[in-house]
Amino acid sequence: MLDFLIMRLIPMRLWAMALLSGVLQVLPFPIAGPVPVWRTAFCWITLAPLLKALTGEDINGQPLRISHGAALGYCCGFIWYFGNCYWVYDTMHLYGGLSKSASAGILILFCLYLGLYHALFGALIVAFRRSRLGVQAALLLSPFAWVAVELARARITSFPWDLLGITQVDNPLLTRLAPYTGAFGISFIIAAVNALWLSRITLKQRKYTRPTLALSAVVIATLYILALRRSTPNQEMTPLQTHQYYGQATLLQENLEVGAANTGHQLTKTEMLSAFTQLSLFPPDGNTCNGIPELASTKCVGQLPIANRRNSDGTVYTSPTDLIAWPEAPAPFQENDPQFRAAMSTLAHTANAPIIVGNIGVDADQKVSKGYNLHNSADFIRPDGSLAGRYDKMHLVPFGEYVPYKKLFFFAGDLLADVGEFDPGTLRSTFSTGGHTYGTFICYESIFGDEIRQFEKMGADVLVNISDDGWYGDTSAAWEHLNMVRMRAIENHRWILRATNTGVTGSIDPYGRMVVSVPRHIRTSLRVGFNYEHDVTFYSAHGDLFAYLCALITVVSLVLAASCRTI
Numbered sequence: 001m002l003d004f005l006i007m008r009l010i011p012m013r014l015w016a017m018a019l020l021s022g023v024l025q026v027l028p029f030p031i032a033g034p035v036p037v038w039r040t041a042f043c044w045i046t047l048a049p050l051l052k053a054l055t056g057e058d059i060n061g062q063p064l065r066i067s068h069g070a071a072l073g074y075c076c077g078f079i080w081y082f083g084n085c086y087w088v089y090d091t092m093h094l095y096g097g098l099s100k101s102a103s104a105g106i107l108i109l110f111c112l113y114l115g116l117y118h119a120l121f122g123a124l125i126v127a128f129r130r131s132r133l134g135v136q137a138a139l140l141l142s143p144f145a146w147v148a149v150e151l152a153r154a155r156i157t158s159f160p161w162d163l164l165g166i167t168q169v170d171n172p173l174l175t176r177l178a179p180y181t182g183a184f185g186i187s188f189i190i191a192a193v194n195a196l197w198l199s200r201i202t203l204k205q206r207k208y209t210r211p212t213l214a215l216s217a218v219v220i221a222t223l224y225i226l227a228l229r230r231s232t233p234n235q236e237m238t239p240l241q242t243h244q245y246y247g248q249a250t251l252l253q254e255n256l257e258v259g260a261a262n263t264g265h266q267l268t269k270t271e272m273l274s275a276f277t278q279l280s281l282f283p284p285d286g287n288t289c290n291g292i293p294e295l296a297s298t299k300c301v302g303q304l305p306i307a308n309r310r311n312s313d314g315t316v317y318t319s320p321t322d323l324i325a326w327p328e329a330p331a332p333f334q335e336n337d338p339q340f341r342a343a344m345s346t347l348a349h350t351a352n353a354p355i356i357v358g359n360i361g362v363d364a365d366q367k368v369s370k371g372y373n374l375h376n377s378a379d380f381i382r383p384d385g386s387l388a389g390r391y392d393k394m395h396l397v398p399f400g401e402y403v404p405y406k407k408l409f410f411f412a413g414d415l416l417a418d419v420g421e422f423d424p425g426t427l428r429s430t431f432s433t434g435g436h437t438y439g440t441f442i443c444y445e446s447i448f449g450d451e452i453r454q455f456e457k458m459g460a461d462v463l464v465n466i467s468d469d470g471w472y473g474d475t476s477a478a479w480e481h482l483n484m485v486r487m488r489a490i491e492n493h494r495w496i497l498r499a500t501n502t503g504v505t506g507s508i509d510p511y512g513r514m515v516v517s518v519p520r521h522i523r524t525s526l527r528v529g530f531n532y533e534h535d536v537t538f539y540s541a542h543g544d545l546f547a548y549l550c551a552l553i554t555v556v557s558l559v560l561a562a563s564c565r566t567i
Contacts, residue, residue: 009060010068014053018072021050022079028167029084030479034295035167043167047194050076051142054125055135055198066126073122077115084162085110087475095259095471114159121149124558131561139199141557143191147184147550154544158395160447162480164190169483169490169512178490179537181546182449188550245529247436247462249323250280250353251499251506255523258330258470258501269332273343279525280324280347280355286524289517292482293504300519321353321527322434328358328376328443328468329501335361335379335390345385354388354433355381356440356499358466361390373423378440378466380431388433392425393442395451430458436532443467446485449544456492456540461532463488463496470502478504478520486512491539495530 024046027039054069064072088110092103124145128138146164154160165186168174177185254276257264267275291298324347333340340359348355361377375392382388428451430439439455439462446452446465455463465485469478482504489496490512497507503520507528518526 007068007071009058010064010071011056011059014056014064014072015075017049017053017056018076019079021047021053022076023083024049025076025080025164026083029162030476030483031083032474032476034292034479034482036296037170040167040170043164043190044193045197046164047142047146047191048197050122051125051139051195051198054122055129055138063130064126066123066130069122069124069126069129070119071122073125074115074119076122077118078111080118081111081114082107084476084480085114087472087477090473090475091471091477094473097259114153114157117149117153117157120152121145124149124554127558128561132564133557133561136199137557139195141554142195143188144550144553144557146191147188147547148554150184150187151544151547151551154448154450158398158448160449162484163187166480166483166487169486172511175487175490175512178487179493179539182491182539182544183487184544184547184550188546245531247322247530247532248320249325249497249507249528249530250283250321250351251497251526251528252276252279252324252326253499253503253505253518253522253524253526254327254329254331254501255521256329256331256470256501258468269339272331272333273340275523276326277343277347279523280326281351283525283527286522287519288526289506289519290515291517292514293517293519320351323438323464323497324348324351324353324355325464325466325497325499326355326357327466327499327501327505328378330468330470331359333357333359335359335377341387344379344381348381348383349385352383354383354431354438355379356431356438356464356466357381358442358468361392370421374421375425376422376442377425378442380438380440382433388431389429391429391431391440391442392427393422393445394425394428395445395448396422396424397444428454428458430455430460432459436461438462438464440464440466443469446481446488449488449491449539452488453492453537453540453543456494456536460494461534462530463492463494465496465498466500467498468501469504478502482514486514491537493535493537493540494533497528497530 024042028041028043028046029035050072053072054064056064058064058068086107089103089107092098092106093100098106125138125142128141128145129135133141150160150163163183165178165183165188168186168190174186174189177189181188254272287300289298289300293300335341344355344357357379359377359379361375361379363373363375364371365373375390376396377393378391380388380390430437432438437459439458439460441452441455441463443466446467452463467481469481472478472481485496485498486508489508489510493510495507495509499505504514504517505526506517507515507530509515510533516526516528518524
């Protein structure tokens with residue numbers, strides 16, 4: 001009852017601001033298809049209503065209590081996760097086979113759980129506001145607090161899905177920060193701009209306040225411009241169709257239905273191997289898109305030629321392919337299956353090219369009750385047909401590929417009966433052939449920038465992402481996932497070759513641009529050009545250093561706020 005009375009002290013206009021902020025946070029991200037660039041502009045005002053509410057006053061004209069800030073932030077966070085991750089319902093119901101009520105319940109619990117991070121942000125801002133630091137300091141500290149909370153989401157819950165900075169993956173000016181700070185640096189800039197809108201309104205007229213802020217803005221802008229000039233020159237941002245390609249890959253899109261949606265004609269394993277092998281050797285002349293499919297500005301034409309393919313000495317040459325990649329998909333392929341192994345060996349030998357292929361890895365292990373370990377894996381086959389090694393997915397999808405804290409969910413046995421029982425991999429690995437090194441990551445792993453950078457530190461010249469986005473259907477998730485993969489390309493300055501089950505399949509250049517792709521939901525293959533990169537970015541070498549710095553500043557500021565609290 002006391003908590004209810006406390007909540008009544010919050011004016012309705014502050015609740016409305018929190019709700020508005022939650023809605024605005026949904027708009028810069030994909031909703032049902034690829035997000036148009038104009039809609040990403042909403043990110044520059046998305047946090048302003050929430051910050052205005054958090055620095056406001058209760059119905060008695062007093063600064064909000066910390067519990068008020070947490071409540072407002074929680075309300076905002078629930079709305080954002082509900083709008084951004086509504087696909088959880090479709091995934092559970094249409095593909096997981098769960099009832100509508102169970103799927104809706106899972107979505108609501110999901111939003112209630114992750115909304116706690118917005119509640120933490122709200123509590124932090126109000127804590128700063130209630131101290132002697134005041135409103136101005138609370139606003140100026142809000143970008144640090146926002147990044148600190150995003151880092152907590154990545155480390156504690158392991159769900160850094162759609163960090164605010166991802167909205168600017170198509171902004172060539174801001175993405176210059178990513179090789180240094182990762183997506184967190186872009187989140188910081190966005191949060192800072194949102195705070196500055198309010199700082200202009202709430203500034204107290206003091207003698208040196210405005211000159212100091214103006215001088216600070218000039219210094220920051222100057223340093224940023226100088227940093228840009230010292231980084232990759234503009235002329236290297238070449239037009240999409242003028243890349244000088246030194247490699248060529250064939251990417252397979254299997255287009256297999258998944259889960260409960262897989263009710264059509266079932267291909268046998270032999271039929272799959274035959275069809276997929278044919279597509280790997282002879283890509284069709286079907287539609288190919290010179291960018292992101294389903295985006296209004298993207299044109300889909302016939303199979304694009306791999307122009308400007310050159311040797312290191314500049315001479316032009318043609319050849320088959322340097323790599324074949326098969327996606328993660330619900331195909332019945334197991335590494336220890338002799339038929340599968342023989343088919344992969346024959347394909348590699350015929351194409352004279354290495355193969356990266358998604359499959360299920362099975363290892364005998366008498367130390368576990370079931371007698372074996374099951375892995376979501378990617379095999380690397382040498383051009384001579386021999387097995388070079390296997391990468392086992394290290395970051396599994398909770399409640400999709402395994403059940404965390406399974407003993408705690410004993411009561412939901414039937415509900416979780418169809419959840420996978422994969423075991424996480426224990427070793428990140430790269431594969432080398434022909435003088436080049438490939439780093440492969442699988443599906444969900446792509447949202448973890450601090451993990452993908454490890455492949456570059458291990459010498460990967462090109463990254464390969466195999467994924468099964470069929471679980472998402474035609475919701476926003478496939479497009480959100482694609483944008484996060486594109487950000488990984490920018491952070492590490494690497495080409496990413498992306499082979500997916502149902503799309504989006506294509507090549508992504510080191511600036512996050514999808515050079516060429518194929519439409520979704522068709523069975524096809526695509527031959528793409530790419531380059532090998534050898535530099536190591538600051539982010540690849542040092543990881544989320546900037547985000548940890550923001551977290552440190554937030555903690556120190558919170559201690560100072562607690563020590564000088566006056567309200």
